[in-house]
Amino acid sequence: MQELDTVIELSRTQFAATALYHYLFVPLTLGLSVLLATMETIYVITGRDIYRQMTHFWSKLFAINFALGVATGLTMEFEFGTNWSTYSHFVGDIFGAPLAIEGLMAFFLESTFVGLMLFGWGKLSRGKHLLVTYMVALGSNLSALWILVANGYMQNPVGSVFNPDTMRMELTSLPDLIFSPEAQAKFVHTSIAGYVTAAIFVVGISAFYLLRRRHIELAKRSFRVAALFGVFATVGVISLGDALGFINGSAQPTKLAAMEGLWETAEAPAGFNLIAWPNQEEKRNDFELQVPYLLTPLVTHTFDESIPGVSDLEVDAEAKIRDGIPALTALKALRENPDDAEARATFDAHQDNLGYALLVQRYVEDVSQATDAQIAKAAADTIPPVAPVFWSFRVMVVAAFLMMAFLILAVIYSLRGTLHRHNGFLRLAPWMIPVPFIANEAGWIVAELGRQPWTVYGQLPTWLSASTHSVGYMIFSLVGFVLLYTLFIVIEMFLMVKFIRLGPSEDRRESPVEPTQRHSSQWSEA
Amino acid sequence: MDPYILLKVTWWVLLGVLLIGLAVMVGMDMGVGAALRYLGRTDGERRAVINMIAPHWDGNQVWFILGGGAVFAAWPTIYATAFSGLYVVMLVLLWSMIVRPLGFEYRSKLPSDRWRGAWDWMLFVSGAVPMIVFGAAMGNMLQGVPFHFTWNMISYYTGSFITLFNPFAVLCGVMSLALALYQGGTMVMNRGTGVIRERACRLVTVAGLTALAVFSICGIWVSMMHGYEITAGGDPAGPALPLNKTVETASGAWLANYVAHPALWLVPAAVYLAVLGGIAAARAGLSHLAWWLGALAWAATLVTLGAAMFPFLMPSSSEPSHSLTVWDASSSLGTLGWMLAFTLVFIPIIAIYTSWAFWVMRGKVTPESIAHDEHAY
Numbered sequence: 089m090q091e092l093d094t095v096i097e098l099s100r101t102q103f104a105a106t107a108l109y110h111y112l113f114v115p116l117t118l119g120l121s122v123l124l125a126t127m128e129t130i131y132v133i134t135g136r137d138i139y140r141q142m143t144h145f146w147s148k149l150f151a152i153n154f155a156l157g158v159a160t161g162l163t164m165e166f167e168f169g170t171n172w173s174t175y176s177h178f179v180g181d182i183f184g185a186p187l188a189i190e191g192l193m194a195f196f197l198e199s200t201f202v203g204l205m206l207f208g209w210g211k212l213s214r215g216k217h218l219l220v221t222y223m224v225a226l227g228s229n230l231s232a233l234w235i236l237v238a239n240g241y242m243q244n245p246v247g248s249v250f251n252p253d254t255m256r257m258e259l260t261s262l263p264d265l266i267f268s269p270e271a272q273a274k275f276v277h278t279s280i281a282g283y284v285t286a287a288i289f290v291v292g293i294s295a296f297y298l299l300r301r302r303h304i305e306l307a308k309r310s311f312r313v314a315a316l317f318g319v320f321a322t323v324g325v326i327s328l329g330d331a332l333g334f335i336n337g338s339a340q341p342t343k344l345a346a347m348e349g350l351w352e353t354a355e356a357p358a359g360f361n362l363i364a365w366p367n368q369e370e371k372r373n374d375f376e377l378q379v380p381y382l383l384t385p386l387v388t389h390t391f392d393e394s395i396p397g398v399s400d401l402e403v404d405a406e407a408k409i410r411d412g413i414p415a416l417t418a419l420k421a422l423r424e425n426p427d428d429a430e431a432r433a434t435f436d437a438h439q440d441n442l443g444y445a446l447l448v449q450r451y452v453e454d455v456s457q458a459t460d461a462q463i464a465k466a467a468a469d470t471i472p473p474v475a476p477v478f479w480s481f482r483v484m485v486v487a488a489f490l491m492m493a494f495l496i497l498a499v500i501y502s503l504r505g506t507l508h509r510h511n512g513f514l515r516l517a518p519w520m521i522p523v524p525f526i527a528n529e530a531g532w533i534v535a536e537l538g539r540q541p542w543t544v545y546g547q548l549p550t551w552l553s554a555s556t557h558s559v560g561y562m563i564f565s566l567v568g569f570v571l572l573y574t575l576f577i578v579i580e581m582f583l584m585v586k587f588i589r590l591g592p593s594e595d596r597r598e599s600p601v602e603p604t605q606r607h608s609s610q611w612s613e614a
Numbered sequence: 615m616d617p618y619i620l621l622k623v624t625w626w627v628l629l630g631v632l633l634i635g636l637a638v639m640v641g642m643d644m645g646v647g648a649a650l651r652y653l654g655r656t657d658g659e660r661r662a663v664i665n666m667i668a669p670h671w672d673g674n675q676v677w678f679i680l681g682g683g684a685v686f687a688a689w690p691t692i693y694a695t696a697f698s699g700l701y702v703v704m705l706v707l708l709w710s711m712i713v714r715p716l717g718f719e720y721r722s723k724l725p726s727d728r729w730r731g732a733w734d735w736m737l738f739v740s741g742a743v744p745m746i747v748f749g750a751a752m753g754n755m756l757q758g759v760p761f762h763f764t765w766n767m768i769s770y771y772t773g774s775f776i777t778l779f780n781p782f783a784v785l786c787g788v789m790s791l792a793l794a795l796y797q798g799g800t801m802v803m804n805r806g807t808g809v810i811r812e813r814a815c816r817l818v819t820v821a822g823l824t825a826l827a828v829f830s831i832c833g834i835w836v837s838m839m840h841g842y843e844i845t846a847g848g849d850p851a852g853p854a855l856p857l858n859k860t861v862e863t864a865s866g867a868w869l870a871n872y873v874a875h876p877a878l879w880l881v882p883a884a885v886y887l888a889v890l891g892g893i894a895a896a897r898a899g900l901s902h903l904a905w906w907l908g909a910l911a912w913a914a915t916l917v918t919l920g921a922a923m924f925p926f927l928m929p930s931s932s933e934p935s936h937s938l939t940v941w942d943a944s945s946s947l948g949t950l951g952w953m954l955a956f957t958l959v960f961i962p963i964i965a966i967y968t969s970w971a972f973w974v975m976r977g978k979v980t981p982e983s984i985a986h987d988e989h990a991y
Binding site: 151152154155156158159160161162163165166168169170171173174175176177178180181182183184185187188189190191192193195196197199200201202203204206207208209210211212223251253254255256258259260262419420423552555556557561564565568572576579583586587 | 665668669670671672673675676678679680682683684685686687688690691693694695696697698701702704705708709711712713714715716718719720723724765766767768769770771853854855945946948949952953956957960961964967968971974975987989990
């Protein structure tokens, strides 16, 4: 048991590390591809060369980032099989489908056209090159759609049923899976978060040039396009985040209770914990600062609904565990004799809570012998670690509002043409670049740590999901990934900073007498 | 015919298509990477070679990623059992492969010789190692892998990782690398000129002949090794649970399908004809024909393997009755059906735009042509 726990923890650590790392690069790819398409559209419509230069320059940084997104994505595509083999067998019939469709519909599109986007400048007409860039943006956004359909299934498993003859979940409705509200809201929330990331990235770097009085025309225009784009995106990301919280209320009440630090059920009108110090052991907040009345309308979108807290959720879980135990016992009997009609009837009657019985199997192999203490322990397991979920959620939300305020100011200064008078703001802007990345990572933690103790909510516990590797194998692979990925990010950051410092100089050499360059000397008087 | 059986067989064929696509398209780029230091002696020559595949390696690599996703969707039990059982092999594969995008993208970003030299070695490793692993994985499937399941389908791998690199498996790896070098060589002939093209032509000859020699040795080896056969149970229309059959091993059993259907011998014969024809075509300067014959050689090699093993996909050497077969390792009827629909819609679309991409970027790449191209790697 000890060894199993260690392997599970190491497998989780490795997955979190590789996913969080992959997720450093993906949002920027998502957003920058759309921004590139926007800039190039302006170029094709207006015919002004400065927009071609902008597209060129930003696509260079796009490529540096893209390479690592692709490289680390390779790991992800196989990691379910290498490290979560029981999970892969248990839900592969459903979970594999969106991954395969992602390859067919999104990755081929994105990766084939990215080659043409980067290398096809001299070989394609303006219109065709623009089309190619659109295809890259479409492909990367479609890949977000399909991976979040897959993730949506882990969060809220719809469109499937457990088949005792194959010992796994099987697909009953692909449309239900695809149009799951969880999946759709997450897709929009996540891809727009990518747009915000790219907007802040472009605004931050452009501000750096403006401060240094370099590439002023290019930086001014990039700044404006990205800031406008970003303002709309932050509004979208916040409203979709609100929708996701609302969906979580019914689909994953345990996650919601952790996000809000709710130990007891909150009767309307409940206060919102602005700051709290959750204490999981004693099931209370050691300290809390509340905004009265706010929580009920925020989460339920009503004024009178109550929100279940940890204590009541554990009581629910205990009932579900007791209901699920006969299903697991009957399943075992069915495996020994598939024609056992009585066992099949028992299984059918209790199968909804089979997953809850698997929770208690962690503590006792024959679940029909489970003691009250073991069942209570399993019920307590259904609550995710509250403090990290609570705090990650707040980090994400604070970051979102900070970015919104920043981008609104950026748009105002840019449209008024007064950027050069706000040196403080320009100096701040590059320091804003890490903020969306932090928010993205925090969002991942809320979503995936808040899902614990399940890999598939209510169906398959995490403790049962991992491959049966030895501790030695897991240490070997974890150390390997950490070393390799650390080396990668050092190289990537080095190149990124180098090419940002270098700026879009090659383009200038190409067209040395652009009228736009004369403008740049007038920047200080503008 | 039972629709479930039909779908299982269809997906067995599509698994073959996927592996062929992966071997030809990814293998080609990996062959170029592995032979980079031979094909190009100066930095200019190497950049020319890299830029021949620069616009396409990423799109081609999706065959590998799709391989993961499609096996997950259509053969979830294979996805779960093979990738976890072959854990160390998979790590070697992934670690070497994830260096490749960086090698292409970052190599020429800095002028330093040491920087570029280091990335050239990375491209060598990330070309050669994955192809050896790919072949070795196929070899291990032929030999069987020590794994078994518990009643609730938790899989346990009981071998050591060293056995995954046994002599037969490594030989299969060499075969795979040789075909990749052949394929990469024909690609470089297509788009290269002068001395680069001459080197590529020599590479095609040597790699092609090596592949044939190793293919012959592997063939004799397979005819003598223990193959697997289902002796009871294993209903083709049955549920996808690999616990309800009896499997026995027998020396030479992998030839049973060939004995039953002698026409299948045409497939391995096609490997010889395709490679020899391809070498002749390359030497006659018909490098495009040589490329297509190389693709045919890959296809015939993998069909030779599939025909020998059918209906086995991944036999278990420690618990043969738990072996994974076409009949008991697939996903459900509904998932197979949906996935077939998506495949039939999207594969033609992918074929069209991929062809267009190659057509747009057609033409020769020389050290001179990229020297002043700011969009080249």
